[in-house]
Amino acid sequence: MEVQTQTEVQQAPFVKRSALLYKLKKNKLTMVGAVILGVIILAALFAPLLTPYNPNVIDAANKFQGPSWAHWFGTDEVGRDIFTRILYGARLSLGLAIVAIVIAAIVGLMIGTVSGYFGGYIDQIIMRTMDMILAFPTLILAMALAAALGPSIQNAMIAIAFVKIPVYVRLARSETLSLRESLFVKSAQTFGIHPFRIIRKHIMPNSVSPVIIQGTLDVGDAILLIATLGFLGLGAQPPAPEWGAMISIGWKYLLDFWWYPTFPCLFLFLSAGALNLMGDGIRDVLDPRSSR
């Protein structure tokens, strides 16, 4: 065949990307999830317009007010408006948790696929290290990180990402072990493709599904973890509004002032559910077989 110098064919053609978008749009549940999450995020961004209260200013005279027109979701133990705190808290809780989990999932996916693909010593070293991370009490790790890096929200995020990594590593690795033996990976090997490209192009896309599922489920957990770290002085310091903290302080009041822990819980549920819907949707879209 004669050779022509021509522009190289684009690897990620426009068609493919628009196909993904098309599929995402057609997936109703994904859209439901996206809308719920979008509303929460928008509400968080425009919180000052939506509520007349300041999330941090206390109003002792109005503590433990039940839901009413003035306070939709009631007030807390120092009289702050819970609705307001939920909206402002979304910025912190949801944002931090999602970023932490995304970091953990991406790093975990990379480490896990590499570990599973190469096997041998690399695998042993990586996996035993993961065993170690898993075996640590999260609290010790967080406290130590706080001490070493200094307490800040970013560090809380790093701490959470760090302790969450091993799960993703193990998940990605388990899939990789099977994929490594599949003929299409083997055939890529026979072409002489660089192992990292094989991992990136063949292993990762095919092992990402359980990672996505786990990731969307982990966000709720991460929000609660942020709260735990907050209590230990790592992470958001009071009075910053934060869902996890609202829930873990508020739960003691469940029997008397049910609205206090319940509404933050409800928002946690809504966001976790929305993320999960989106996660399932993304899984579907990435699977070329489910074309509708």
Place this chain on the structure above:
Amino acid sequence: PSDDKGDGTETADGQGGEKEILTVAMTADQGTLDPAVTMDNSAWKITYPAYERLVEYDGESTEVKPGVAKDWNVSDDGKKWTFTLNEGHKFSDGTELNAEAVKASFERTLAIENGPAEVYSVISEINVESDYVVSFELGENFPPFLSTLAANYGGIVNPKVLEHEKDGDLGQNYLATNTMGSGSYELTEWKQGEYIKLSINKEAKVQPSIPEVYFRIVADGATQRMQLEKGEIDIAEGIPTEQIESVKSMEQVELLQKPSLLVDYVYVNSSKGNEALKNPKVRQALSYGIDYESMINVVHQGYATPMRGPVPDGLWGHNPASFQYELDINKAKSLLEEAGAKDLTLTLLYSDNKTWWETEALTIQANLKEIGVDVKLNKVAYATSREMMEKGEFDLSLGVWSPDFGDPYMFMNYWYDSENLGLAGNRAFYQNEEVDKLLRQAATSNDQEEREALYYEIQDIVIEEAPYILLFQKDFVLPVSHSVKGFVYNPMLEGIYNLAEMTKQ
């Protein structure tokens, strides 16, 4: 075994209704129970009824009455205390409690060199004068000595404890989970994390009326509440003040409310913190900046009493005429202005050790904002907060304090003596030579009236200097079932039950 029919209310671990059993719900399990080791007030509720002391607190007062010792006297220089013992007190295995046993017990405590040994470090020698007379030689005059003997670590341990000695631990390991005393009760079963069971000590001089007492661990306040309502427990220790209202409406439950000696205060770091805090005017301004009334309402739903001077109401040495700061924003502002402290930003250290601290911190933050002081909350892990307190790495810090023995020494000398900087007690890092001098004088006099006068004098000074913001005295609030009678609250023995005198119907 109880019946397991599953027919509703009574099937749950129901022994609350039974006459022979008293059930107390406590929020956490105990650590070691060795009186020579533990400094933890909550362990006392188990050990206090299991051991006897030379002297005991008298009813509701913080004064002492005879215990094992029927009388005592002190030498003029205050350095020699001699006790004459009652005969017939026996340990649970029948061993007699005599002067030898008292000597052995205290020597053991001193040898173990733990917290309690420090309290008794003034003791230089213990002598058995006769079978029932024992004397203590002190290294220096220490008037509160008598009071310390009524505390938990004054509990007299059976000398046979040494039979359980392992690796030279003087029986510490054994006593950690067992009792060997002459009190009315002895520990008969301890299921870690679940409950501790006390049964009557057959050899005890006073035979109580309730045969078995269970201390159940129910960490969750709401659960305690439900259990109390169902009569499954008789006394609920762990119901937070926010939930107390609902207990009031329970028919079969009585709510005890007494002022306690637990003081809630803010350390204002007077020498190691923010420069501005070195100026007494700034500290006064802070004290003027707090809305005490609303603080009590917000933080404890009103279950607390405002302070008057550092010595709490209920302890001798308390001066009802002391000055107490009140909210006065203008005054505070002008004081700050005088001191030239503008745009003051202070950190407020606290941890999650006390559940109400968060609310308290928020309230202080809001209050001080009114007088133009910016407060940055710094919440850390408890252990970290202790280290920071020891080192003085804070501007303001939340804290609570309660006395180990019934003497104003517990407040005055600990809080204000510059020898005790840091965790030891002077957590405001307050240094005043005159105060030091007066404090030491008060600590070495044996004349209570003279001491009281000295403490009054010192109180006036330190109230003026304001190294601590004195917030309130927390009330002791305890829901007790109507079926339980005879409980007497002694502020020195908070969380401890006079089980020997209590009855159940």
Place this chain on the structure above:
Amino acid sequence: MTKMIFKRLLLLVFVVFGVTLITFILSNIIPGDPASMMAGQRANQETLEQVREQLGLDQPILTQYANYMQGLLTGDLGTSIRTQKPVLDDLIIFFPATLELAILAFFIAIIIGIPLGILAAVKKNTFWDHASRIFTISGISTPVFWSGLLVIFIFYGVLGWFPANGRIEMQVNPPTHVTGLYLLDSLLSGDWVAFQSSLRHILLPAIVLSFAQLAIITRQVRASMLEVLEKEYFRTAIANGINGPYLLIKYGLRNALIPTITVIGVSFGALLGGAVVTETVFGWPGMGKYVVDSIAYLDFPAMMGFTVFISIGYVLINLIVDLSYYVLNPQIKE
């Protein structure tokens, strides 16, 4: 295979060594002085020094570590600073309770989660799928303290069907100690009363604890099942007349199980150390509370002992998980 197991067990030593070393270093980074926690509320400088010396905290950190490791080799995990008791004794008391709770919770999560996941996959985007999603997501996103308290309120407070607290009725003698797991022990010794009592006590906390795992298992099974359902061999099986549970389990689940088992392995380990909240809410005398208290107290020996326990547990569980890969997919080579 045996060789591999052996190798992994050897590496266990390495892991334990590493974990303890890092815990040791980390816990020394954490500001706070265990002596200050132990010496009592108002310890002065002198007492602190004394206590430090007693605990050996005045020695260089490496010496401390060496001493610790020396003890470890002889099975001595040191003495807890907080409880003043040998750490091993404490853990032996608390571990079985946590283990029992975790195992039952897992049992529940698996029994419900796997069929639910299969159902959701087979009936994708139908009522069943959505119902299972709402159920599982609410399980994972309602924190245990919330759901736990609610469950106690309903089943103890209102209905009175179950006890709120503890492991067994105080008047019921626990079964003869064999494994430390009451349910198992009472069955072994034929102690029906103890069995009933402990079952009634464990059920609520186990169910609440299983919620989070349930969600993870269900969602993972669903996702992997969807993948398998599209496979050609699955279609072949249908064409050959295979149907019903056999088809779904042997042809479907079996090949969907690897990621599920992986998350189960990881979270089972996490459960052992992380059931703190459940244990607190239900007054369950387990290890979780012990550890959190120890950490708050900077009780190094207790923290270390716990870490050693957990790391051994993790390595063993993950070893089993890894071995299961070879069974589930014989093509995977060692």
Place this chain on the structure above:
Amino acid sequence: MSLAGWKGMDDMTMIIEMDQVQKYYQKGKVTIKALNDTTLSILEGDVLGLVGESGSGKSTFGKLLIGLEHPTGGEILYEGNPLWKKSKYVRRKPGELQTVFQDPQSSLDPRMTIKEIILEPLYALSKNERKQKGSYDHLIKLIKRVGLKEEYLDRYPHEFSGGQRQRIAIARALITEPSFIILDEPTSALDVSVQAQVLNLLKEIKEERGLTYLFISHNMSVIKYMCSKVAVLYKGNIVEMGETEELFNNPQHPYTEILLSSLPSLIEENEQKMKGFAETAQSKTENSCIFYEKCPKRTEKCLVGPELELRGKDHMVACHY
């Protein structure tokens, strides 16, 4: 054993030399000899046909060459250099050696579009080469030649018929312009017309660039049409090999004879002509001829296995008769 006949032509370079190559699979106590003491060479420009019973080790042969399995024993040289060094595969210049797998479906990444799949091997090449060979025109030309269409490029493998997938695999093997291609049943899933198209293409390319093929197939007419030399495998052993003409016209080994006669063809109606295996199977012994079990011509003598020996020009047979 002598390789004289095969090594004779000094003027031609040897691409592959195999010496006593074995591949055993161990499963528990049983050893499967997928390939047994195989010795042969492939000359540049050859099209070596590999035929034989199903399960006789043909695919294994190919796998050894591309590094998917490592030999249990023996040596394989590629252009004079050993392919395997201490059970580590030494990769040749990327893109030089390509394969079309027997199982096209599972050799295609289900999450890649056809375009990505076909271009994938280029990523082993230098950037320049990739630009050249991956140009759009080049790609389109190639897929047209294997009978695919431009609009297929954005589809995923599962959207194709078996034959279409096979053609994708072929296109993928051709994109790097390799010099040696292992084709494992490349046309078995193709209909005759496309088969013709693909065979023509393979032939053309070979002519154009002097390629070498290892052509595994069971379709004797295809082998006859495509190959210059043929080796017949039976249970992991080469029982006969030689020039195609010679072998087809003058089969020496009874198994080859059976193979050739059982060809279903609609040109000649040959049902009756077909030669069969022995009526009764005889279990073979350790040393016996590999075909002893089913050989219609077996005798006592065959209980001691024959060696591969030269019969006529370049024609080797392992049979006593």
Place this chain on the structure above:
Amino acid sequence: MLEIKNLHVNFQTFRGTIEALKNINLTVDEKEVVGIVGESGSGKSITALSILNLLEKNADIIDGEISYRGENLLTLSKKEIQTIRGKKIAMVFQEPMTALHPTMKVGEQLSEVIRRHRVVSKKEAKQLMINALKDVHIHNPEYVAKQYPFELSGGMRQRIVIALAMAAPPDLLIADEPTTALDVTIQHEILQLMKELNEKKGTSILFITHDLGVVSEVCDRTIVMYAGEVIESGVTKEVLYAPQHPYTKALIEALPDGKDANEPLKAIHGEVPNLMERPAGCAFASRCQHVMEVCKMKQPHLTHWQNQHDVACWLERDG
């Protein structure tokens, strides 16, 4: 026995609708062996899959009827069709590697299918399984039964897939290119086996292949498909030796059998039409050597030509 009437199948993709099958009509009578040949991608497998209702999820059967012994398979409930699958109608899939459960031993897979369709004990099933493996000429069946699919050669897998389909044995066997991976000797044996099944047990066979040699060997009747349509059908001998449609003719000419190795094979030039935009007229028009004006305008329908021989072509033919 099996009658497909007017079957239309579309695939929905986000690029558009692919008309994969258009107006398929075919019948298989009792005890008959019918072959389907045709270009790759012409819809042979899709036809087979529609019979058992096993099409991919993005497929729509928009029209038509598939009746098996009078029952319309397309309207059956999931449960009802499942009783037919494997037992009454079984199928050999085209790609043997992916058609087998990758992590189950092949013997186990086979015995389970046997147990599904015959009332036998586990032990008997195992024996039957060994016999079935022997039937498809697996040497050493006891051993192979314990292997996983990835440990087998392509041909062995294919034979296992065949054994699976014949386990019942079914009344109708749909074999989608069942012998592609087999060497000629074994292919011959397998074909014999199928013939035997057909003759002794009366199993009808729908045999999909592109190997015209095989068709001539086993099929009673042959159907030729092109671009999702049937373009010629009739008794095998007639279709192969007297092909009427230009496409059939071209197919036969493309065979390499006996061709000179130096001459290129006669492939059909041009390409299959895009199934998303079918041409108005005959689908083969663009590649046909005898194309006429009418071919481009109007689609020819399958019309009877002579004794059972139907053709869809506008060309004049005698008879």
